[in-house]
Amino acid sequence: MTINEIDTIMHFAGDANVKKFIDDHTVFSRNISITKNLLEFARKNDVKFFIFGSSDRIYGDVKGKATENTLISPKELYAASKVTGEALTMAYAKTYGIDFTILRIANVYGPGQRPELFIPSIINQSLSEDIIKVGNIDVYRNFVYVKDVASACEVVMKKKDAKNNIFNIGESTSILRNVITVVSQIREKYLGA
Secondary structure (H helix, E strand, C coil), X not given: CCHHHCCEEEECCCCCCHHHHHHCXXXXXXXXXXXXXXXXXXXXXXXXEEEEEEEHHHHCCCCCCCCCCCCCCCCCHHHHHHHHHHHHHHHHHHHHCCEEEEEEECEEECCCCCCCCHHHHHHHHHHHCCCCXXXXXXXXXXXXXXXXXXXXXXXXXXXXXXXXXXXXXXXXXXXXHHHHHHHHHHHHHHHCC
């Protein structure tokens, strides 16, 4: 495939480690630069469709279920970088005629996930320790399996009416306490107490 044959860019690059944004202020600008560089590549090479991987964290502390029309209220720099990426994507769409889809993706889990993230961390701890150590477990998070994210990407690439729209991609909202309980129950079922 040559550059001239690229008709779609799916942009999921960048740093998603929320703590890094606090400790290293250059992470924000790097994430924005990646988005801008990819949009510039799309513009210069006549790429017709740009899919931007955003985050459900842009909603901040929403009570209840967030819809695509829920007011965005980022509470950390990572989420602010996603809001900025969405704004850049839409601005390039209006200015240069690049169709887009924005996917506001929940907390992804599944094979290949970094071990320090919540679900792999509690799985690993439950396999090697008697006590699972985490932060606040009375927080609600929306989770989505990695293969379901891939399926969502495939759908938006094929459906014309998905273009120039925003979609939330998530499966279920759970209090973190319950996620730990489920992992513990699975461990007991398959490995014993």
